[in-house]
Amino acid sequence: MNRDSKFKDLLPEYIRQKIRKKHNLWKRYMETKLQETYKEYCRIRNKVKNMITYFRKQKEKNISMNIKQNPKAFWNYIKSKTKTKSSITGLHCDPTDETSRITDNDSYKADILNKYFASVFTKEPQGEVPSFEKRTQSEMCFPIIKKETIETHLKNMDATKSPSPDGHHPRFMKEIAQYISEPLCTIFQTSILLGIVPSQWRNARVSAIYKKGNKKLASNYRPVSITSILCRILETIIRNEIIDFMQTENLISDYQFGFIKGRSTSLQLLNIIYDWTNSIENCNFSDCVYLDYQKAFDTVPHKRLIKKLAAYNIHEKIINWITYYLSERKQYVEISGMKSEWESVSSGIPQGSVLGPLLFLIYINDLPDGIESTIYMYADDTKLYREINSPDDHIILQKDLEKLCIWSEKWLLKFHPNKCSILSIGKQTSTYDYKLVSRNDSHKIEYVKFIKDIGVTMDSALTFDQHINIKINTANKILGIIRRSYRFLNCETFLPLYKCMVRSYFDYAVCVWDPYRIKHIQEIEDVQRRATKLIPEIKNFTYPERLKKLGLPTLAFRRIRGHMIEVYKIINDMYDNRVTGNLLTFRNKATVNLRGNEYTLDQKRIYKPECKNFFSNKVVTIWNTLPNSVVDANSLNIFKNRLDKLWDNQELLTNYRSVIDKKIYDKFI
Numbered sequence: 257m258n259r260d261s262k263f264k265d266l267l268p269e270y271i272r273q274k275i276r277k278k279h280n281l282w283k284r285y286m287e288t289k290l291q292e293t294y295k296e297y298c299r300i301r302n303k304v305k306n307m308i309t310y311f312r313k314q315k316e317k318n319i320s321m322n323i324k325q326n327p328k329a330f331w332n333y334i335k336s337k338t339k340t341k342s343s344i345t346g347l348h349c350d351p352t353d354e355t356s357r358i359t360d361n362d363s364y365k366a367d368i369l370n371k372y373f374a375s376v377f378t379k380e381p382q383g384e385v386p387s388f389e390k391r392t393q394s395e396m397c398f399p400i401i402k403k404e405t406i407e408t409h410l411k412n413m414d415a416t417k418s419p420s421p422d423g424h425h426p427r428f429m430k431e432i433a434q435y436i437s438e439p440l441c442t443i444f445q446t447s448i449l450l451g452i453v454p455s456q457w458r459n460a461r462v463s464a465i466y467k468k469g470n471k472k473l474a475s476n477y478r479p480v481s482i483t484s485i486l487c488r489i490l491e492t493i494i495r496n497e498i499i500d501f502m503q504t505e506n507l508i509s510d511y512q513f514g515f516i517k518g519r520s521t522s523l524q525l526l527n528i529i530y531d532w533t534n535s536i537e538n539c540n541f542s543d544c545v546y547l548d549y550q551k552a553f554d555t556v557p558h559k560r561l562i563k564k565l566a567a568y569n570i571h572e573k574i575i576n577w578i579t580y581y582l583s584e585r586k587q588y589v590e591i592s593g594m595k596s597e598w599e600s601v602s603s604g605i606p607q608g609s610v611l612g613p614l615l616f617l618i619y620i621n622d623l624p625d626g627i628e629s630t631i632y633m634y635a636d637d638t639k640l641y642r643e644i645n646s647p648d649d650h651i652i653l654q655k656d657l658e659k660l661c662i663w664s665e666k667w668l669l670k671f672h673p674n675k676c677s678i679l680s681i682g683k684q685t686s687t688y689d690y691k692l693v694s695r696n697d698s699h700k701i702e703y704v705k706f707i708k709d710i711g712v713t714m715d716s717a718l719t720f721d722q723h724i725n726i727k728i729n730t731a732n733k734i735l736g737i738i739r740r741s742y743r744f745l746n747c748e749t750f751l752p753l754y755k756c757m758v759r760s761y762f763d764y765a766v767c768v769w770d771p772y773r774i775k776h777i778q779e780i781e782d783v784q785r786r787a788t789k790l791i792p793e794i795k796n797f798t799y800p801e802r803l804k805k806l807g808l809p810t811l812a813f814r815r816i817r818g819h820m821i822e823v824y825k826i827i828n829d830m831y832d833n834r835v836t837g838n839l840l841t842f843r844n845k846a847t848v849n850l851r852g853n854e855y856t857l858d859q860k861r862i863y864k865p866e867c868k869n870f871f872s873n874k875v876v877t878i879w880n881t882l883p884n885s886v887v888d889a890n891s892l893n894i895f896k897n898r899l900d901k902l903w904d905n906q907e908l909l910t911n912y913r914s915v916i917d918k919k920i921y922d923k924f925i
Contacts, residue, residue, distance in 0.1 A: 267308065267311065268311070271304065271307050271308060271311060274300060274303065274304045274307060275304055277300055278297065278300045278301050278304050281293060281296055281297035281300055282297055285297055309744075312743065312744065313744045315333075316333075316742055316743070316744055316745075316749055317744075317748065317749050319333050320742075320748075320749040320750075320752050320753050321748075321749075321752055323752050323753060323756045323757070324752065324756050326416050327756070327757075328416050329416070330753075330757070333741065334737055334741050337740075337741050344365055344369075344464060344466075344471075344477075344591055345471050345472060346358040346359060346360040346365075346472060347359060347364075347365045347368050347369070347472055347473070347474055348368075348472050348473055348474070349364075349368060351368060351369075351371075351372040351375075351473060351474035351475045352473065352475050354470060354472070354473065358472060362591045362592045362593075362594035363591075363594040363595075363596075365591050365594075366588075366589040366590060366591045366594050366595060366596035367589075367596045367597060368474050369462075369464045369474050369477060369479075369589045369591075369596070370462065370587070370588060370589040370596040370597065370599050371596075371599070372474040372475060372477075373462065373479045373554070373587070373589070373599070374587075374599040374600070374601070376550075376551045376554050376555065377554060377555065377601065377602045377603040377604060378554075378555040378556075378557050378602075378603040378604070378668055379602065379603070380557040380558065380559055380560070380603065380668065385559050385560055385563045386560065386563075386666050386667070388563050388564055388567045388622075389567065390567050390569065391507055391567055391568050391569070392505050392507060392568065392569050393569070394505055394569060395569045395571065396497070396498070396501040396569060396570050396571040396574070397497075397501075397571065398448075398571050398573060398574075399448065399493060399494065399497040399571075399574070401441055401444050401445050401448075401493055402441065403437045403438050403441045404437075405493060406437040406440050406441055406444070406489060406493075407433050407434060407437035409489045409492055409493075410429055410430055410433035410436075410437065410489065411430060411433045413426045413429065413430050413485070414426060415427040415430050418482065419485075420461075420482060420483060420484045420485045420488075421456070421459050421460060421461045421482065421483070421484065422456045422457075422459070422484050422485075422486075424484070424485045424486065426485060429485055429486075440486065440489070443486075444489075444490045444493070447490065447577065448490075448494075448573055448574065448577050449573060451573060451576030451577050451579070451580050452577075452580055453487070453577065453580045453581045455584075456484060457483070457484045457486065457487035457581075458487075458581065458583075458584060458585045458586065459483075459484075459585070459586050459587070460481035460482060460483050460585070460586070460587040460588075460601075460606055460608075461481070461482045461587070461588060461589075461590055462479045462480065462481055462482070462587050462588065462589045462590070463479075463480045463482060463589075463590070463608075464477040464478070464479060464480075464589060464591070465477060465478045465479075465480050466478075478607065479554070479587075479589075479607060480607050480608040481587060481606040481607055481608040481609060482608060483606060483608070483609055488609070488610050491609060491610035491611040492610050494574060494577070494578075494611060495610055495611050495614050497574070498570060498574070498614060498618075499516075499517075499614065501570070502568065502618075503516075503517075507568055507621070508617070508621065509621050509622075509623075509624055509633070510834050510835060511624045511630075511631050511632050511633055512617055512620075512621060512633045512634075513632065513633065513634045513835070514613065514617060514633065514634040514635035514637075515613045515614065515617060515635065516617075516832070517832075518830075518831050518832030518835075519831065519832050519835055520831070521634060521710045521711060521712075521765060522764075522765040522767055522768055522822075523831055523835060523836065524632055524634055524710070524835075525709065525710065525712055525765060525768040526767065526768060526839055526871055526872075527632070527835060527838065527839070528544075528632060528639070528641070529718065529768060529870060529871075530838055530839060530870070530872060531630065531641075531643070532544075532641075532681045532682075532718065533718070533864075533867040533870045534867075535643040535681070535682065536681070536682050536683075536718075536864055536867055537862060537864050537867045538643075540643050540644060540645055540682065540684075541643075541644055541680055541681060541682025541683070541684045541686065542641050542642065542643050542644060542680070542681045542682060543641060543642060543644055543650070543653060543678060543679075543680055543681075543686050543688070543690070544639055544640070544641035544678065544679045544680075544681060545639065545640045545641065545653070545657060545676065545677075545678050545690060545701065546638075546639050546676060546677050546678070546679065546707055546709070547638040547639065547640065547660065547671050547676050548671065548672045548675035548676055549636050549638075549664075549669055549670070549671060549672065550670050550671065550672045551604075552616070552635075552636035552669065553604055553605050553606075553607045553612065553616060553636070554603065554604035554605075554607075555603055555604055555668065555669060555670075556603060556604050556605050556615070556616060556619055556669065557603055557667075557668045558579070558582050558583070558603060560619075560667055560668065561582075561605075561615060561618075561619050562575060562578070562579055564618055564619055564621075564622075565578065565615075565618060568618060578611070578615070581611070582605070584600070585600070585601035585606070586598045586599065586600055586601060587599055587601055613635060616635060616636065617635065619667070619669070620633065620636070620638075620669070622663075623638070623660065623663060626659055627640070627656045627659060627660070628642075628652055628655075628656055629641060629642035629652060629653050629656045630642065631656075634710050637709075637710055638660075639709070640653070640656060640657060640660065641653075641681075642656075644684075644686065650686075650688040650690075653690070654688075654690055654691070657690060657691075657692070657693075658693050661692055661693050661694060665694060665695065671692055673692050673699035673701075676692060676701050677701060677702055677703070677704045677707055678690055678701050678702070678703045678704065679703070679704055679705075679706070679707050679714060679715075679716060680703065680716055681714075681716055681718065682716070683717070686703070706722050711764060711765060712765050712768055712769055713726060719773075720769040720771065720776075721776075723769050724769065724771060724776050724779065724780065727761050727762060727780075728779055728780065728783055730761055731758050731759075731761045731762065731783045732783065732786075734757050734758050734761070735758055735783070735786065735787055735790070738753055738754075738757065738758075738790070739790055745790055745791055745792070746791060746792075746793060747791055747793065747794065747805065747806055750790065750791050750806070751806060751807075751808075754787055758783070758787060759784070759811075759814075762780060762783075762811060763818070766815055766818055767818065767819055767822050767871045768871070770815050770819070770869075770871070770874070772869035772874075777812055780811055780812075781810060781811050781812060783811075784808070784810070784811050785799050788802040788803065788806060788808070789802070794806075816878065817899065817900075817903070819871065819874065819875045819878070820875070820878065820879060820882070820899060821892070821895070821896065821899075822871070822875075823840065823857075823875050823879050824887070824889075824892065824895050825892065826839060826840055827840065827855055827887075828892075830892065839871070839872050840857055840872060840875075841857065841858040841860075842855065842856065842857060842858060843856045843857060843858040853880070853882055853883060853884045853886075853887045853888075854884060854887075854888075855879075855887050856880050857875070857876045857879055857880060858876070859873070859876045859877065859880075860873060882899075882902075883902070885898065886898045886899055886902055
């Protein structure tokens with residue numbers, strides 16, 4: 257084996273040449289024992305060492321500086337330093353049996369996964385499709401596809417993505433966007449007019465993504481389809497047209513928050529916790545039923561989906577195109593370059609496609625109809641809850657649950673009985689037996705003490721203990737990966753890595769779970785305290801000195817700033833105002849203190865700690881102290897700049913000590 261072959265994929269050619277020269281000099285010295293040769297060898301050896309060090313420093317720096325635009329490069333770099341090369345471990349030959357034989361062959365694993373993914377498809381029964389009444393008299397206009405629109409979509413593609421099954425690479429398509437946009441415009445327009453989709457556009461390469469549970473069972477993996485780039489461009493255009501039509505006609509349910517502009521996971525959770533905290537403040541409790549579909553995206557029946565699209569008056573040409581798009585699809589699974597056999601796709605919507613999420617939203621859009629309790633959906637995540645004031649409320653909630661079961665049987669989208677659960681929110685404990693009822697059976701739903709709800713772990717007391725512990729553990733794991741993988745950390749390299757890979761874990765939905773207990777605030781701040789110690793050049797500085805050197809605020813202060821940004825977004829209708837109406841209440845302008853601002857919020861009288869520290873109450877005092885010059889900003893960026901400028905002044909910031917918990921301020925702000 258060539259001695260420098262191990263550097264072949266790691267070091268550039270000019271360094272490998274120096275390495276070969278070093279090896280040759282050493283051989284010559286061993287043959288001649290000349291001191292001049294040895295000195296020349298030492299000089300080249302030191303030069304090679306410096307070149308390799310400089311190259312690795314620059315490589316780590318480049319990955320760090322571009323991590324926001326290309327996180328894939330970071331994970332590839334981390335993966336290059338690990339021994340495990342396959343993303344999927346050995347699998348049991350039987351996808352559901354933990355006692356069956358295990359195979360480590362990538363080709364066999366790909367076949368096992370693909371056969372399992374194909375086994376869950378729904379076989380739609382023969383006969384009439386259930387009736388579904390029209391939802392609007394207005395008809396969607398035929399989409400006009402423009403060359404400029406296609407060119408924009410092509411140029412905005414992520415060039416780091418992998419090529420599609422038809423061999424087209426995003427980087428290549430992006431480079432030739434201006435040359436192919438006009439012929440693509442003709443192809444797309446013709447495809448919609450004729451309602452025909454090329455067979456290559458209906459083929460998918462499937463990547464198996466681990467969900468949870470035993471990694472050796474194929475049933476614990478989710479199929480994500482990688483489809484044709486050109487088809488994805490056309491899907492994007494069709495999706496935008498359908499969404500614009502449905503939002504204009506107000507056809508999308510107010511209880512659906514998934515994949516809709518102006519709605520988010522945080523906003524849904526804020527609305528839910530608003531109801532739950534009001535229930536706790538009234539000395540009641542709420543029962544929330546979390547419902548889980550069985551392979552939701554993979555089991556959507558096509559005929560019933562087309563029936564609903566027609567009821568929403570989607571243009572006939574678009575419906576014909578979608579019908580052809582969903583028919584006669586094929587897929588294969590690929591693991592480490594090994595491909596499975598092709599399998600036919602008889603039902604479902606491709607996960608990973610552009611149009612798939614919207615089609616699923618339309619299919620379950622009527623789920624809340626006729627429900628008396630409160631229901632919220634985020635794509636296939638569904639929750640049903642009700643405040644319990646009397647035994648009758650248990651009965652009403654059970655009846656609503658039965659209505660959902662009837663809907664699921666009618667539309668062939670069944671709930672998974674073993675994955676549905678109930679969380680009681682409040683100090684009281686519910687003992688009512690809720691059941692999933694079908695024609696032939698009923699299944700009792702189990703109570704849980706905490707549950708993960710679209711990324712936030714909820715507990716019955718709303719303390720978020722488990723959620724905070726999970727966040728801290730995850731952030732510490734990423735810090736460990738950075739510490740072990742990066743040899744040349746400095747301030748410049750550390751900042752983008754930390755902000756993107758560590759701090760972002762604490763930014764998600766922070767307005768929902770923002771801690772109010774000192775121990776939680778301390779534990780979260782300790783993550784940043786340890787992280788800043790990874791940089792050798794400032795390791796011996798105090799924590800405030802390290803933050804000043806890096807230009808970082810404390811995490812406690814960052815959360816306060818984040819809350820003010822959320823309030824600004826809500827007040828200025830940057831979210832869908834149909835789903836934010838209850839979160840904030842404005843004070844009567846006649847009673848507003850002239851020293852405050854014109855958007856002064858009303859402060860409710862709250863007694864329970866878990867309610868007092870909820871977003872709608874926590875933000876009021878601090879927001880009301882902001883001057884008009886800040887809250888009157890014309891855009892979000894201007895608001896952020898003015899807020900930062902205001903709080904950069906230490907004297908002004910000190911004035912906030914009276915409206916922030918003094919213990920928290922003195923210790924963390």
